[in-house]
Amino acid sequence: MPRRGRRKKLIALGRTWAEGGQGGKNELDADLAVLGIQLDARHTEPEKTELWAEHIEAFELFAACSSQWRIVAGMGGAFYQGLDAAALAATMDMLGIEQGHRRERLQQVRQIESGALEVLNKK
Secondary structure, eight states: OOHHHHHHHHHHHHHHHHTTTSTTHHHHHHHHHHTTOOOOHHHHOOOOOOOOGGGHHHHHHHHHTTTOEEEEEETTEEEEEEEOHHHHHHHHHHHTOOHHHHHHHHHHHHHHHHHHHHHHTOO
């Protein structure tokens, strides 16, 4: 699969993680119900997200760091900036990720993170 396709899969994985695996459909259904709109079944199917074998190590790293978010809080509420880079590096050590794979894993985690941030920072 082209590099762009892999990136999209990783971003979708991050969105799914942040939505609690629900695919974002519960919020849509609630909004539509307020308006008295009901979609037929083909429009209410949750978005399917796949975890490819080549992304397992990156997702394990992301999940292990999922409590290490940098958050800024102010008058406008909380804003997720991203995962703590030092925590990512330390977790790579603990998980035994080889030096030769760390750059690629970091890039993959950043893509998963970008999908999660889309959801976490939705107002």
